[in-house]
Amino acid sequence: MSEASELDQDFDLIIVGGRPAGASLAARLGGQGLRVLVLDKASFPSRPPVSAPFVLPHAMALLDELELDEAEYAADTPRMHEFVLEFGGYFRAWIGFEPLAGRDYVYAVDRARFDHCLWRKLARVPGVITRERARVTELIREADRVVGVRVALPDQDEPRSVRARAVIGADGRRSLVARSVDAEVTVERRDVDTTIYYAHWEGVAPYQDGPTIAHIHASCDGFSFVFMPSADGQVMVLAQGRSDYWGALEGSPAQIYEGLLRARPAVWRRLAGARRVSELSGMKRVGNLFRAPAGPGWALVGDAYHQKDSLDAQGIYDALLGAKLLATQLRRWHAGDLSWDQAVANYGAAAHAALAPMFEATMDRVKRELYDEPPxxxxxxxxxxxxxxxxxxxxxxxxxxxxxxxxxxxxxxxxxxxxxxxxxxxxxxxxxxxxxxxxxx
Ligand SMILES: Cc1cc2nc3c(=O)[nH]c(=O)nc-3n(C[C@H](O)[C@H](O)[C@H](O)COP(=O)(O)OP(=O)(O)OC[C@H]3O[C@@H](n4cnc5c(N)ncnc54)[C@H](O)[C@@H]3O)c2cc1C
Incomplete structure (x- = not known):
C-alpha cells in the first residue's frame, strides 16, 4: 500500500500529537486489533515547544511498561540522586529519592532524544501508522460527532480528509482538538500563575565537588531558578517568576531572563564563566487547568486535557498516566463491552481522581515558594x-x-x-x- 493510500482506510482512532501522551497511548493500543493513526506536525527528533526535562522514577516506571530503553532515552544524561533547594540566603534543604522501580535518581533528559524514543517505538507497534510533519488543520464532524480530521501533509498541496471512529487530542497545551470542539475549561487557577523562561548552557560551574545534583534557588522575592544538568554536558537553566512581577519588568524576554540571573549572586556564580548555547524558550502565564475530557467522537489526553505549573515536574508522568487510563477504556470500547459514552465517562472520572489532588498540591507549593514572601x-x-x-x-x-x-x-x-x-x-x-x-x- 502506498503512503497516501494507507490513509484512505477508516481508522478506529486518530491521535493528534505524538509525544508523551499521544505516542504512549498508541503504544498501549497497538496489537489489540485497533487501527490507529498518529499525526504530528513536528518532525522527530525535535524538542516540544516549551518544556523542561525532569523525569522522575514514577514516570520511568510507566516507560518500563512500554518497554522503552532507559539507556536510549537517557543516553549521556547524568543521574541525579539528590537536589538542593536554597531558600534565599536563609538555609538549604536537601532532597533525595527513595527507590521506586529500582531507581533512586532522576534525569533531566534531552526532550528531543526522549520524545524520539517514544516516536520510534511506534514503528514497531502492530496496527499503528504514524505521520510526522502532518498538521491537523480542522476536525470533520457529522451530526455533532467528530468523525475525522483534515490534515496537511508535506507532499500534498491541499489538506486531505482522514476518517476515524474517534479523534484523540494529544496535541498539547494549545490543543487544536480542544479548541475545535470548544472543550469546556472545568477547573482553572489563575491566582498563582507564573512565567517561565529557560535556555541550555555549557561550561556551567558545578554546584559543588562530588556527584551531579539539581539545584533550585528560590530567591524568596517571587522568583525561582533551576539548574538541570542534562544530556551531553549541557545544563538547562530556568527562571520562573510570579507573572505579575515578571510582567512589571522591562525589556525583551532574553533581557529580563539574563537580568534576573545576573542579579542573584547564588545563581550567577555558576554562570559567570558559562555560555548560552540555545535559543531562549518559555511562556508567559503558564496555564493551570482541566478541560472536559471527552465528548461525541473525541477525547483529550496529556496537556490538552490538563496542564499545570512545572514546579513539581509532573507533566510527563501525568501525560503517560492519563494515556494509560484512556487506553484501558478504549480497549473495552473497541471490544464492544462499553459504548463510547460509557468508556469516556470512566476515563474522565479515573483521570480526574488520579490528577486533581497533585494539581492542588502543586498550586499550594507555587503559592508557598513563589507567592508567599515569608518574613x-x-x-x-x-x-x-x-x-x-x-x-x-x-x-x-x-x-x-x-x-x-x-x-x-x-x-x-x-x-x-x-x-x-x-x-x-x-x-x-x-x-x-x-x-x-x-x-x-
Ligand atoms: C516551562 C515548562 C516546563 C516543564 N517542565 C517539565 C518537567 O521538568 N518535567 C515534566 O514531567 N513535565 C514538564 N513540563 C510539562 C511537560 O512538558 C508536558 O506535560 C508534556 O510534554 C505533555 O505531553 P503531551 O504529549 O501532552 O504534549 P506535548 O509534549 O506538548 O506534545 C504535543 C504534540 O502535539 C503536536 N501537535 C500540536 N498541534 C498539532 C496539530 N494541529 N497537528 C498535529 N500535531 C500537533 C505537537 O507538535 C507536539 O509534538 C513542563 C512544561 C512547561 C510549560
Missing part, C-alpha cells in the same frame, strides 16, 4: 526547621513520585511535628558544632 524571622526558624528535616525530604520524595496522597502531605499536625523535631535537631546541631549542610552557602 526573615519565619524563614530562619519555622520554615527552616520544617523543610530541612529528613522526614520532610522523605515526604516530599514520596509526594513527587506519587506514593503519598497529597492530602496528608503537610497537615497542620504534620507541620507542627516537623517544626518541633526540626527545632530540637537544630539545637542539637548547634551544641555539637561543626559544619551543617543546611546552612546557606
Amino acid at each position: 526573615p524571622f519565619v524563614a530562619k526558624t519555622i520554615l527552616r526547621w520544617v523543610l530541612t528535616h529528613p522526614d520532610y525530604a522523605r515526604r516530599f520524595s514520596d509526594l513527587a513520585t506519587r506514593r503519598r496522597e497529597p492530602e496528608g502531605f503537610l497537615t497542620p499536625g504534620v507541620l507542627l511535628g516537623l517544626a518541633a523535631r526540626g527545632a530540637a535537631g537544630r539545637l542539637r546541631a548547634r551544641l555539637r558544632g561543626g559544619a551543617d549542610r543546611t546552612d546557606p552557602l
Whole structure:
C-alpha cells in the first residue's frame, strides 16, 4: 500500500500529537486489533515547544511498561540522586529519592532524544501508522460527532480528509482538538500563575565537588531558578517568576531572563564563566487547568486535557498516566463491552481522581515558594526547621513520585511535628558544632 493510500482506510482512532501522551497511548493500543493513526506536525527528533526535562522514577516506571530503553532515552544524561533547594540566603534543604522501580535518581533528559524514543517505538507497534510533519488543520464532524480530521501533509498541496471512529487530542497545551470542539475549561487557577523562561548552557560551574545534583534557588522575592544538568554536558537553566512581577519588568524576554540571573549572586556564580548555547524558550502565564475530557467522537489526553505549573515536574508522568487510563477504556470500547459514552465517562472520572489532588498540591507549593514572601524571622526558624528535616525530604520524595496522597502531605499536625523535631535537631546541631549542610552557602 502506498503512503497516501494507507490513509484512505477508516481508522478506529486518530491521535493528534505524538509525544508523551499521544505516542504512549498508541503504544498501549497497538496489537489489540485497533487501527490507529498518529499525526504530528513536528518532525522527530525535535524538542516540544516549551518544556523542561525532569523525569522522575514514577514516570520511568510507566516507560518500563512500554518497554522503552532507559539507556536510549537517557543516553549521556547524568543521574541525579539528590537536589538542593536554597531558600534565599536563609538555609538549604536537601532532597533525595527513595527507590521506586529500582531507581533512586532522576534525569533531566534531552526532550528531543526522549520524545524520539517514544516516536520510534511506534514503528514497531502492530496496527499503528504514524505521520510526522502532518498538521491537523480542522476536525470533520457529522451530526455533532467528530468523525475525522483534515490534515496537511508535506507532499500534498491541499489538506486531505482522514476518517476515524474517534479523534484523540494529544496535541498539547494549545490543543487544536480542544479548541475545535470548544472543550469546556472545568477547573482553572489563575491566582498563582507564573512565567517561565529557560535556555541550555555549557561550561556551567558545578554546584559543588562530588556527584551531579539539581539545584533550585528560590530567591524568596517571587522568583525561582533551576539548574538541570542534562544530556551531553549541557545544563538547562530556568527562571520562573510570579507573572505579575515578571510582567512589571522591562525589556525583551532574553533581557529580563539574563537580568534576573545576573542579579542573584547564588545563581550567577555558576554562570559567570558559562555560555548560552540555545535559543531562549518559555511562556508567559503558564496555564493551570482541566478541560472536559471527552465528548461525541473525541477525547483529550496529556496537556490538552490538563496542564499545570512545572514546579513539581509532573507533566510527563501525568501525560503517560492519563494515556494509560484512556487506553484501558478504549480497549473495552473497541471490544464492544462499553459504548463510547460509557468508556469516556470512566476515563474522565479515573483521570480526574488520579490528577486533581497533585494539581492542588502543586498550586499550594507555587503559592508557598513563589507567592508567599515569608518574613526573615519565619524563614530562619519555622520554615527552616520544617523543610530541612529528613522526614520532610522523605515526604516530599514520596509526594513527587506519587506514593503519598497529597492530602496528608503537610497537615497542620504534620507541620507542627516537623517544626518541633526540626527545632530540637537544630539545637542539637548547634551544641555539637561543626559544619551543617543546611546552612546557606
Ligand atoms: C516551562 C515548562 C516546563 C516543564 N517542565 C517539565 C518537567 O521538568 N518535567 C515534566 O514531567 N513535565 C514538564 N513540563 C510539562 C511537560 O512538558 C508536558 O506535560 C508534556 O510534554 C505533555 O505531553 P503531551 O504529549 O501532552 O504534549 P506535548 O509534549 O506538548 O506534545 C504535543 C504534540 O502535539 C503536536 N501537535 C500540536 N498541534 C498539532 C496539530 N494541529 N497537528 C498535529 N500535531 C500537533 C505537537 O507538535 C507536539 O509534538 C513542563 C512544561 C512547561 C510549560
